Amino acid sequence: MLAAVILAPQVPAIARAEDETQPAIDFSRQIRPILSSKCFRCHGPDEDQREGDLRLDVAEVAYGRVIVPGDANASKLIHRITSRDPDKQMPPPDSKLALTPAEISLLEQWVSQGAEYSLHWAFAKPQQPAAPTPKNQLWSRNEIDKFLLKRLEDEALDPSPEADKVTLIRRLSFDLTGLPPTIEEVDRFLVDERPRAYESLVDRLLASQHYGERMAQDWLDLARYGDTNGYENDSDRQMWLYRDWIINALNTNLPFDQFTIEQIAGDLLPHANDSQRIASGFNRNTTYNEEGGADPEEFAVVYAVERASTTATVFLGLTMGCAQCHDHKYDPISQKEFYQFYAFFNSVDGEKGATGHDIPLPPLISLATKEQTVELDRTRRELAELATRIAEAVARVEVAPAAAGADQTRADAVAGKQAEKEKKDAQTVKYFAAQAAWEEHEMQQQEKSKLPADVLMLVKLEADKRSSEQRQQLRDYFVEHAYSQAKQIFEPLHQQQANLKKQAEAIDKAVATTMVMKKMEQRRPAHLLIRGDFQQKGEQVEPDVPAIFPPLPAQRARDRLALAEWLVDEDNPLLARVAVNRLWKQFFGSGLVKTMEDFGVRGEYPSHPKLLDWLATEFVRSRWNVKALQKKIVMSTTYRQASRYRPDAARIDPYNRLLARQNRFRFTAEGIRDTALAVAGLLNEDIGGPSVYPYQPADYYSDKGRWKWPQSKGQDLYRRGLYTYWRRTTTYPTFGIFDAPSRETCTVERPRTNTPLQALVTLNDPTFVEAARVFAERIMRQGGTSTDDRLKFAFRATLARSPDERDCEILRGVYADRLANYTVATQAASALVQQGEHPTPADLDPIQLAAWTNIANVLLNLDETITRE
Numbered sequence: 041m042l043a044a045v046i047l048a049p050q051v052p053a054i055a056r057a058e059d060e061t062q063p064a065i066d067f068s069r070q071i072r073p074i075l076s077s078k079c080f081r082c083h084g085p086d087e088d089q090r091e092g093d094l095r096l097d098v099a100e101v102a103y104g105r106v107i108v109p110g111d112a113n114a115s116k117l118i119h120r121i122t123s124r125d126p127d128k129q130m131p132p133p134d135s136k137l138a139l140t141p142a143e144i145s146l147l148e149q150w151v152s153q154g155a156e157y158s159l160h161w162a163f164a165k166p167q168q169p170a171a172p173t174p175k176n177q178l179w180s181r182n183e184i185d186k187f188l189l190k191r192l193e194d195e196a197l198d199p200s201p202e203a204d205k206v207t208l209i210r211r212l213s214f215d216l217t218g219l220p221p222t223i224e225e226v227d228r229f230l231v232d233e234r235p236r237a238y239e240s241l242v243d244r245l246l247a248s249q250h251y252g253e254r255m256a257q258d259w260l261d262l263a264r265y266g267d268t269n270g271y272e273n274d275s276d277r278q279m280w281l282y283r284d285w286i287i288n289a290l291n292t293n294l295p296f297d298q299f300t301i302e303q304i305a306g307d308l309l310p311h312a313n314d315s316q317r318i319a320s321g322f323n324r325n326t327t328y329n330e331e332g333g334a335d336p337e338e339f340a341v342v343y344a345v346e347r348a349s350t351t352a353t354v355f356l357g358l359t360m361g362c363a364q365c366h367d368h369k370y371d372p373i374s375q376k377e378f379y380q381f382y383a384f385f386n387s388v389d390g391e392k393g394a395t396g397h398d399i400p401l402p403p404l405i406s407l408a409t410k411e412q413t414v415e416l417d418r419t420r421r422e423l424a425e426l427a428t429r430i431a432e433a434v435a436r437v438e439v440a441p442a443a444a445g446a447d448q449t450r451a452d453a454v455a456g457k458q459a460e461k462e463k464k465d466a467q468t469v470k471y472f473a474a475q476a477a478w479e480e481h482e483m484q485q486q487e488k489s490k491l492p493a494d495v496l497m498l499v500k501l502e503a504d505k506r507s508s509e510q511r512q513q514l515r516d517y518f519v520e521h522a523y524s525q526a527k528q529i530f531e532p533l534h535q536q537q538a539n540l541k542k543q544a545e546a547i548d549k550a551v552a553t554t555m556v557m558k559k560m561e562q563r564r565p566a567h568l569l570i571r572g573d574f575q576q577k578g579e580q581v582e583p584d585v586p587a588i589f590p591p592l593p594a595q596r597a598r599d600r601l602a603l604a605e606w607l608v609d610e611d612n613p614l615l616a617r618v619a620v621n622r623l624w625k626q627f628f629g630s631g632l633v634k635t636m637e638d639f640g641v642r643g644e645y646p647s648h649p650k651l652l653d654w655l656a657t658e659f660v661r662s663r664w665n666v667k668a669l670q671k672k673i674v675m676s677t678t679y680r681q682a683s684r685y686r687p688d689a690a691r692i693d694p695y696n697r698l699l700a701r702q703n704r705f706r707f708t709a710e711g712i713r714d715t716a717l718a719v720a721g722l723l724n725e726d727i728g729g730p731s732v733y734p735y736q737p738a739d740y741y742s743d744k745g746r747w748k749w750p751q752s753k754g755q756d757l758y759r760r761g762l763y764t765y766w767r768r769t770t771t772y773p774t775f776g777i778f779d780a781p782s783r784e785t786c787t788v789e790r791p792r793t794n795t796p797l798q799a800l801v802t803l804n805d806p807t808f809v810e811a812a813r814v815f816a817e818r819i820m821r822q823g824g825t826s827t828d829d830r831l832k833f834a835f836r837a838t839l840a841r842s843p844d845e846r847d848c849e850i851l852r853g854v855y856a857d858r859l860a861n862y863t864v865a866t867q868a869a870s871a872l873v874q875q876g877e878h879p880t881p882a883d884l885d886p887i888q889l890a891a892w893t894n895i896a897n898v899l900l901n902l903d904e905t906i907t908r909e
Contacts, residue, residue, distance in 0.1 A: 062149050067156060068161045075097065078137045162640070168654055171186040174190045192698055209229045217250040218253060219715070249725075252289075256283065264783045265766065266325065270769065278400070296619055296666050301608060306318070317557075318554055326343050339393050345382060350786045359642075408551040412547055419540055422540055433530065435516075437526050559599065619659065625789070634647070681702045683703060704908060716807065717760075719838050722814050722878065731766065774807065803901060812896040814878050816893040819837075821884075828848065838905055855894075859891040
């Protein structure tokens with residue numbers, strides 16, 4: 041089968057002779073999409089669904105059966121697709137997959153030209169193409185521009201002019217850090233006339249600590265990162281160390297191959313350190329079912345299936361999970377091959393699934409801070425010293441009175457000894473009676489006894505059968521914990537001990553844990569599951585990769601580390617393409633392959649296939665240097681184009697796939713909130729740490745049962761959206777309304793919608809109202825004294841550009857109207873300027889502050905404010 045799929049048989053030269061009146065048909069770009077969408081469902085890779093034992097995805101089967109290369113009239117394929125007889129017509133009328141006249145014409149031309157098959161473009165190793173030579177030699181700054189411009193020239197399109205400097209710094213700032221530029225940063229860039237001014241700006245932004253936060257946001261969608269387990273109970277979990285690892289890896293520009301290896305198999309690296317083990321949490325980000333009736337065996341399969349599917353989507357751009365229940369209907373991946381891939385992920389040591397709510401799910405690692413380690417060591421040392429003091433105090437306790445004083449006379453001593461002996465004997469009898477009564481009481485308690493198990497065992501043991509060591513152990517425990525005569529000695533020591541233990545427990549509880557991967561010593565057997573049912577085990581399979589790709593090294597152990605190294609091998613045709621396509625999307629709003637999750641035969645053909653391969657091979661050649669590739673993209677003239685809509689280009693290229701201009705698109709949910717906080721001057725720029733709980737709509741959690749939302753206080757209210765607690769079943773509503781995913785599963789690309797609810801969020805959400813109020817305070821303090829100066833300051837702080845006269849005219853009107861309103865409605869003004877927990881300034885006039893709050897609210901709600909131009 042492999043040879044039939046990968047290597048199409050050679051077509052006789054006479055059959056390949058092309059009709060010189062027709063252009064050559066490209067199988068991969070023009071024919072395979074038709075066959076995959078209209079024919080492969082019944083005549084494709086899936087053996088169970090195949091009709092008439094006919095495969096149209098394999099040349100050797102199609103030739104001779106329904107295709108005569110070079111002769112459309114003799115080919116049954118053409119007869120059936122052109123037939124008007126419902127019983128013969130293909131696809132059958134009831135399939136609702138009718139071919140269009142254009143598709144039929146292409147198939148006829150293809151057969152007439154020799155019906156030549158070729159390997160799907162994405163399954164062939166990319167070769168670096170030479171950059172073309174466009175007619176306009178002056179426009180291009182690098183190879184990217186040459187590829188793009190040549191396509192535009194082929195379509196008789198001109199590129200757009202370069203955007204102005206204000207647009208460029210705002211675009212770059214959002215693309216590389218997710219935050220707006222400050223007025224000071226804009227001004228410095230505007231007056232910088234050096235030839236390398238733009239490049240210096242790029243370098244500065246790539247070096248920013250906020251770069252890793254911006255890039256991490258997209259990766260966390262892929263990694264399905266969340267702070268809860270998902271499913272119905274959706275308990276809390278600690279995974280933020282993984283999130284922080286991603287931010288740090290991106291900030292330090294960890295090569296993408298190593299970035300991949302550590303996430304797939306960091307725990308299997310020789311001498312793996314804590315950082316590498318944390319990285320392996322990529323495959324522990326899966327959701328976990330906590331229901332009491334959940335079958336552990338079933339969900340062990342569910343988790344492994346999810347990991348296999350996610351790994352294939354993220355690193356290969358393939359919908360491999362479609363082969364869980366049957367052979368893939370479109371791509372050459374069999375069900376057996378899916379379970380061979382699954383076998384890399386089904387043997388996690390200690391992973392038994394959820395055993396209760398809010399209970400950590402092993403395997404885990406703990407990572408204490410230096411401060412926590414020092415404090416814990418000190419507390420444990422004090423506990424050990426106290427235990428020694430208690431043991432010494434127990435040894436000093438006598439069960440009889442102390443000896444008489446040395447200053448007594450001999451006569452008194454003789455008489456005293458006799459009395460003391462009698463008194464001592466009586467005390468001893470009293471002590472043993474007390475211990476016997478205590479033992480009898482504990483015996484009666486049985487299961488209710490709170491004694492330690494070893495002490496209770498001694499109590500139950502008959503007295504004459506106890507050894508001297510056991511008698512001593514029982515005596516010491518009684519003296520320390522139950523002997524009333526010694527209570528005043530041990531009570532304060534025990535209180536001190538309890539306090540120290542409480543301190544140690546509090547530190548232990550505060551130490552961050554995170555879920556990691558850990559390989560079983562003995563791999564769990566993997567089976568092909570019939571129809572994907574965990575109870576119907578088919579043949580046993582070993583870990584392997586699909587045969588359409590280069591094989592794993594023969595001498596390597598078939599574990600996740602071997603898989604990770606196979607993924608980043610330069611012979612792998614997909615990883616580099618998939619990675620650079622996602623990077624391209626960050627800077628242009630759409631990938632060169634629009635179906636970023638699917639590079640298979642149903643995926644969209646690249647808009648610029650040679651550019652995609654050039655970027656992929658350049659990425660590998662640069663040793664997987666992410667920042668270097670990003671710099672090359674943003675340094676290009678293509679990236680720097682203005683985004684103004686062009687009707688002339690839209691007639692030819694309505695979706696701007698050829699990039700005759702830049703694309704403009706709305707920020708992400710997190711980006712919109714971050715922008716408001718940054719413009720207001722509220723943003724807390726701390727990097728990393730536990731997730732936080734910003735303002736929620738009132739009563740949002742009132743009907744959510746045991747789930748709580750412990751709203752953060754102080755500066756934690758103003759952390760970047762990246763750090764917001766991600767509850768999977770109830771996504772933070774502000775983000776959900778702006779299309780953020782639940783992250784219950786891998787999300788390759790978020791949708792972008794426009795709804796009335798979104799405007800209600802930016803107008804009324806507590807975060808945005810408070811941001812507008814604090815921004816108003818900033819306008820009044822930093823914007824000068826005149827209304828016009830303040831308006832210009834507010835406008836530039838929000839949009840980077842200066843307002844034109846029309847902008848100022850509108851804002852003056854809004855300000856005058858609001859000022860007049862609040863002069864009368866003083867209570868409304870007072871209520872507005874007290875919104876949020878940020879202190880209300882006592883030195884600013886509340887009526888003016890309220891009016892400026894409305895101006896700030898207008899500016900924060902502009903389409904231009906939440907849009908990347």
